[in-house]
Amino acid sequence: MKYSQLIGIIAAIALIIICFLPWVHIPNLNITLSGLSGKVNEELTFGKQVKPHTFFCILMMIFFVINKVWAKRINVFIAFINISWAIKNYIIFSICRQGICPEKQVSLYLLVFLSVVLLICTFLPKIQVKQE
DSSP states (O other), rough: OOOOHHHHHHHHHHHHHHSSSSSHHHHHHHHESSSOOSSSSSSSSSOTTTHHHHHHHHHHHHHOOOSSSSHHHHHHHHHHHHHHHHHHHHHHHHBBTTOOOOEEEEEEEHHHHHHHHHHHHSSSOOOOOOOO
């Protein structure tokens, strides 16, 4: 694809921004959780999920720019790690605990969607192959 690398970079930036938006709202506790604040109480803490997503997205943006075969292959591997991290976040943040189910926000769905877009963009690199 002609614009897959540019779409991948835009999706990576959008995924970093999504981490700062609210992912779920727990109505009984009146708490809104995001990738930046994942603390419900002293016993239940999800951590700052923005850190690994930002790390993976910055690496992917660097490898989108590098026009070498090894960079494109590493980018596929990092995209798989990123999508598995996003699915883990979706499951952990949206699971019901002790009969209390959180209200999922649109940004939680966008997190997984943008991770899938990044993975698809890594499968479609624009690279010149030398013919012998």
